[in-house]
Amino acid sequence: xxxxxxxxxxxxxxxxxxxxxxxxxxxxxxxxxxxxxxxxxxxxxxxxxxxxxxxxxxxxxxxxxxxxxxxxxxxxxxxxxxxxxxxxxxxxxxxxxxxxxxxxxxxxxxxxxxxxxxxxxxxxxxxxxxxxxxxxxxxxxxxxxxxxxxxxxxxxxxxxxxxxxxxxxxxxxxxxxxxxxxxxxxxxxxxxxxxxxxxxxxxxxxxxxxxxxxxxxxxxxxxxxxxxxxxxxxxxxxxxxxxxxxxxxxxxxxxxxxxxxxxxxxxxxxxxxxxxxxxxxxxxxxxxxxxxxxxxxxxxxxxxxxxxxxxxxxxxxxxxxxxxxxxxxxxxxxxxxxxxxxxxxxxxxxxxxxxxxxxxxxxxxxxxxxxxxxxxxxxxxxxxxxxxxxxxxxxxxxxxxxxxxxxxxxxxxxxxxxxxxxxxxxxxxxxxxxxxxxxxxxxxxxxxxxxxxxxxxxxxxxxxxxxxxxxxxxxxxxxxxxxxxxxxxxxxxxxxxxxxxxxxxxxxxxxxxxxxxxxxxxxxxxxxxxxxxxxxxxxxxxxxxxxxxxxxxxxxxxxxxxxxxxxxxxxxxxxxxxx
RNA sequence: GCGCUUGUAGCUCAAUUGGACAGAGCAUCUGACUACGGAUCAGAAGGUUCGGGGUUCGAAUCCCUGCAAGCGCGCCA
Numbered sequence: 001x002x003x004x005x006x007x008x009x010x011x012x013x014x015x016x017x018x019x020x021x022x023x024x025x026x027x028x029x030x031x032x033x034x035x036x037x038x039x040x041x042x043x044x045x046x047x048x049x050x051x052x053x054x055x056x057x058x059x060x061x062x063x064x065x066x067x068x069x070x071x072x073x074x075x076x077x078x079x080x081x082x083x084x085x086x087x088x089x090x091x092x093x094x095x096x097x098x099x100x101x102x103x104x105x106x107x108x109x110x111x112x113x114x115x116x117x118x119x120x121x122x123x124x125x126x127x128x129x130x131x132x133x134x135x136x137x138x139x140x141x142x143x144x145x146x147x148x149x150x151x152x153x154x155x156x157x158x159x160x161x162x163x164x165x166x167x168x169x170x171x172x173x174x175x176x177x178x179x180x181x182x183x184x185x186x187x188x189x190x191x192x193x194x195x196x197x198x199x200x201x202x203x204x205x206x207x208x209x210x211x212x213x214x215x216x217x218x219x220x221x222x223x224x225x226x227x228x229x230x231x232x233x234x235x236x237x238x239x240x241x242x243x244x245x246x247x248x249x250x251x252x253x254x255x256x257x258x259x260x261x262x263x264x265x266x267x268x269x270x271x272x273x274x275x276x277x278x279x280x281x282x283x284x285x286x287x288x289x290x291x292x293x294x295x296x297x298x299x300x301x302x303x304x305x306x307x308x309x310x311x312x313x314x315x316x317x318x319x320x321x322x323x324x325x326x327x328x329x330x331x332x333x334x335x336x337x338x339x340x341x342x343x344x345x346x347x348x349x350x351x352x353x354x355x356x357x358x359x360x361x362x363x364x365x366x367x368x369x370x371x372x373x374x375x376x377x378x379x380x381x382x383x384x385x386x387x388x389x390x391x392x393x394x395x396x397x398x399x400x401x402x403x404x405x406x407x408x409x410x411x412x413x414x415x416x417x418x419x420x421x422x423x424x425x426x427x428x429x430x431x432x433x434x435x436x437x438x439x440x441x442x443x444x445x446x447x448x449x450x451x452x453x454x455x456x457x458x459x460x461x462x463x464x465x466x467x468x469x470x471x472x473x474x475x476x477x478x479x480x481x482x483x484x485x486x487x488x489x490x491x492x493x494x495x496x497x498x499x500x501x502x503x504x505x506x507x508x509x510x511x512x513x514x515x516x517x518x519x520x521x522x523x524x525x526x527x528x529x530x531x532x533x534x535x536x537x538x539x540x541x542x543x544x545x546x547x548x549x550x551x552x553x554x555x556x557x558x559x560x561x562x563x564x565x566x567x568x569x570x571x572x573x574x575x576x577x578x579x
Numbered sequence: 580g581c582g583c584u585u586g587u588a589g590c591u592c593a594a595u596u597g598g599a600c601a602g603a604g605c606a607u608c609u610g611a612c613u614a615c616g617g618a619u620c621a622g623a624a625g626g627u628u629c630g631g632g633g634u635u636c637g638a639a640u641c642c643c644u645g646c647a648a649g650c651g652c653g654c655c656a
Binding site: 026028029030031032035039041044047048053054079080081082083127164167168169286287288289290299300302303304305306307308310312313314360361362363364365366367388389390391393431432433435436437438439444448450451453455456458459460462463466467470471474503506507510514518519522525526529532533535536537539540541542543544578579 | 581582583584585586591592593594595596597598599600601602603604605611612614615616617618619620621636637648649650651652653654655656
């Protein structure tokens with residue numbers, strides 16, 4: 001419909017002798033229903049070139065369009081400073097509903113914008129030194145929903161979690177665990193959380209179970225295995241199990257967990273650094289080796305190898321990001337079953353087209369240097385993208401809870417999920433833009449869990465399922481056959497619901513383009529609201545209803561179910577048959 | 580001090596990226612089924628879009644400036 005209108009507008013302008021510039025013509029769905037179904041600013045934009053008052057041009061344009069016999073067009077109108085509004089007959093929405101029913105949840109609102117393109121999406125990547133902080137849930141929900149949007153738009157999509165299992169933090173974590181194990185004080189700059197003590201107890205029982213002959217000296221048993229280094233690696237696995245389980249509970253999964261240790265062991269660092277040196281991007285100063293990141297907009301150059309010869313954390317990060325561009329690496333992971341099914345892809349293309357990091361605001365300073373390094377290694381500037389989101393503030397009892405490694409205070413995602421359930425938690429994270437700081441008051445969220453908007457949406461879905469069950473029990477086909485006359489759907493609430501359903505494809509498209517899954521949340525609430533209104537005012541299975549009205553409404557109900565199912569799936573939230 | 584992000588109803592947030600009278604949900608007040616699930620629906624009230632300039636047919640949105648908040652600014656990770 002949009003394409004038909006856009007073409008007609010351009011042609012009409014040309015017939016009026018105006019030099020039409022299609023790129024500047026805006027065609028949009030007005031916010032207010034009484035402004036019609038579509039609206040164009042074409043007259044406003046072209047008035048100057050046509051040397052006419054905007055309204056005069058609008059009037060002539062409207063008259064011209066009225067004469068062309070466009071399908072479904074009831075009338076045009078000129079409004080405001082010179083908008084031309086198109087009022088369409090409900091029949092155009094009936095065609096939309098027909099398409100929704102024909103395509104179903106699998107195919108409606110799908111785009112092939114990303115066909116043949118591969119995207120790699122990294123998110124969460126919290127250090128494996130403890131359970132996942134509740135704030136981390138935001139990145140999980142966001143990243144996972146964004147991945148779902150990419151998939152729906154035809155991208156071959158890989159999701160990754162980078163495991164920083166190497167370096168100072170891991171050592172400290174290992175030493176903290178070891179210290180707890182023999183009741184020594186935890187190092188000052190170590191990990192003081194309650195969980196460290198609990199995990200040390202677990203480690204202790206594993207050690208004593210594993211020790212052959214009642215070795216009750218745990219310290220000796222640990223030393224035999226490698227001391228705090230063993231504790232660190234054991235703790236890493238323990239933490240990752242905890243993190244993945246918590247994310248799984250929120251319906252968040254990853255195709256691949258990349259260990260930094262294994263990456264380094266593979267020689268990836270040497271390869272990447274060789275590439276940088278070859279390109280002449282490095283130099284030595286004060287005994288350290290530097291990278292010319294300021295050539296690409298970074299504030300200053302960055303150290304790769306310290307004067308003592310040790311690589312900074314930056315080196316493995318470069319190697320990792322470089323590796324993420326390598327499709328052969330992803331294929332190899334796939335063969336090992338680390339990654340799920342793949343979609344069609346150009347077999348000659350060996351490069352991932354888009355590598356995305358989802359980061360918290362506290363890491364934004366790191367973006368320019370990694371972007372610089374990727375360009376030095378030959379990856380086009382637009383192929384690396386960092387999405388920087390604002391962090392979450394957690395509250396309890398009206399008090400802000402500061403995340404502190406020293407004192408060990410934290411709120412775990414698990415705790416949040418246990419308190420309110422996965423759907424409320426996930427919906428809450430996806431309720432607002434990633435650009436705005438989010439405050440989650442765990443008590444407030446628990447207390448108001450029953451009023452959470454997620455239930456409003458899920459209730460709409462459950463109601464529809466209930467209608468279907470009732471239809472079945474009275475011998476009525478819950479989904480009338482294709483070709484059912486949708487003509488009876490002309491009431492205000494029916495049209496409002498049809499309109500809400502119609503915009504889903506463009507919502508999906510903009511949500512992906514703007515990396516804004518919360519747009520799906522907003523839409524799904526709108527659709528649910530339109531459905532509840534329809535349901536309240538328009539009886540479906542009531543015996544007074546003529547069969548043709550009943551069947552048309554059943555079609556609309558099923559179409560709504562499809563829309564809700566798509567939206568909730570994109571959000572990773574359950575679409576229940578009953579509540 | 581410099582940089583990034585943000586500032587919208589009492590609270591939490593939207594606003595088709597420059598469009599028409601800035602919209603929802605909570606909270607407050609008032610109403611609605613002898614019909615398919617009342618976790619619903621309808622209505623009222625609530626605004627100088629942080630302040631001040633500017634750009635144009637048109638600004639919450641873009642530019643300048645001031646204020647406020649969060650984050651970042653190491654041969655730490």
